[in-house]
Amino acid sequence: MxxxxxxxxxxxxxxxxxxxxxxxxxxxxxxxxxxxxxxxxxxxxxxxxxxxxxxxxxxxxxxxxxxxxxxxxxxxxxxxxxxxxxxxxxxxxxxxxxxxxxxxxxxxxxxxxxxxxxxxxxxxxxxxxxxxxxxxxxxxxxxxxxxxxxxxxxxxxxxxxxxxxxxxxxSGLDGLHLIKIRGNSFVGYIRDEYTTLPEDSNRPLYVFLSARWTYVDPLSALSNQATGYVLAEQIRDLAGAVFHALDTRSIQHLIHRICALALVRFPQLESITFQSQNRTWERIVETADGRGQVYTEPRPPFGFQGITMTRADLAEQWPHFEAEWETAT
Ligand SMILES: O=c1[nH]c(=O)c2[nH]c(=O)[nH]c2[nH]1
Structure with missing residues (x-):
């Protein structure tokens, strides 16, 4: 970007x-x-x-x-x-x-x-x-x-x-590609004369992610001490952990929770943006033992999602997010 x-x-x-x-x-x-x-x-x-x-x-x-x-x-x-x-x-x-x-x-x-x-x-x-x-x-x-x-x-x-x-x-993180092999659904969306996509209660989900974040005080990252620095590796691991723990109902749902948890974990951040692209593999056939699947790359066009969440957005949208997240995971 x-x-x-x-x-x-x-x-x-x-x-x-x-x-x-x-x-x-x-x-x-x-x-x-x-x-x-x-x-x-x-x-x-x-x-x-x-x-x-x-x-x-x-x-x-x-x-x-x-x-x-x-x-x-x-x-x-x-x-x-x-x-x-x-x-x-x-x-x-x-x-x-x-x-x-x-x-x-x-x-x-x-x-x-x-x-x-x-x-x-x-x-x-x-x-x-x-x-x-x-x-x-x-x-x-x-x-x-x-x-x-x-x-x-x-x-x-x-x-x-x-x-x-x-x-x-x-600050940001680019080029993060995560696959979750099960535990993702996408159901309940508008079904009308334009709908051909079947509902899926357990799909694999492959997402390309990029993130940007701002600090309440930019000196947290820019000063020679950088004593509030958030490593992109931490944001990467947090995104992976949220993906692991969450029964995702859509990519929108996933990136919302990632942003919310990032703001909870890093009080020094003022806002965080996540952008995603849906690159979910195309399912070809089941393996001979019935345990796995064979997939290939999806064909374009690709769907995308984006969210910017500020600390005020989180307080307004979900004041008790932290407690609920800890209980749920
Ligand atoms: O997570 C998703 N969100 C969507 O909005 C969408 N639309 C679609 O066709 N597949 C998906 N997947």
Missing amino acids: RMESHSPLGIYYGKDDVYVYRTCHTPLHAWTPIHESPVEFRDQTVFGARVRMAVEGDAFLPSFRDGDNRDVIATDSMKNFLLRHAALYEGPSLDGYLAFAGGRLLETYPHVRAVELYADEQAFRPVPVPGAEGFEDSTLVFLHSRNEWSTAELRMERHPDGSPFVVWHR
Whole structure:
């Protein structure tokens, strides 16, 4: 999910796909342990990101209108700026790195009115190696994980005194693909002359998920201590645990409960968004022993769902959610 930035003049430019790798970075701690996840920290011996940076400002109009490049920061220089600032960044989080680099960019180039930064984590996890007491994490060899990844995005502008501030910031999780092999139904929907889908009281459900969340205080994620940081791995595990525990009546039902529990578990979050796509496999045949099924990929088109839940939404929609969830699971 890569969004465009829009300046009042409708002009912006920047650099995309800037790959930043930094070794021997400090680990990122999961400051709020939750019942649904064993993850305590993210090893960042290899910290990787694919970054997109876009700048806006009236000062760039002459370059668009007249071909006058005197105020243009070459996008090649932007790439160098991002890479050099990866070495100078003292905090632990991807989000904090973006805020650091964005703030320094605004300080360095006073004619830039706003900067937007987006990053997809390039996850490298230690491989298990045999040690004296069983398997342990290698400190030398890391696996480039092609599975789900964390994201960070923010916009920065400057105060009247010239100092930079964060206009908005979101952390996220992309590429999460979860299959639940039974315990899902989809029944009771409108049946009319357009309906061909049979009701299913026990379907497998394969969903592609992505999430975005905002903090009550962005410094929880952006400061060099990042003492309120929510790891995307925790959101991933929470989504998996909710899927496991819930007899899902639809994907809408599932993502509502995931958002609600995330807000309960992480009081530092202001809102959470989940988007889903229904990729439920097509059932072909039962296995010979009658215990399993053979499936294949579904054909397009694919249904999708989305929800943004704020703390106020949760209080209004379901004031006793936490107690009811604990009782039900
Ligand atoms: O979880 C679902 N929600 C829907 O709205 C829907 N519509 C559909 O055809 N299948 C599904 N599944």
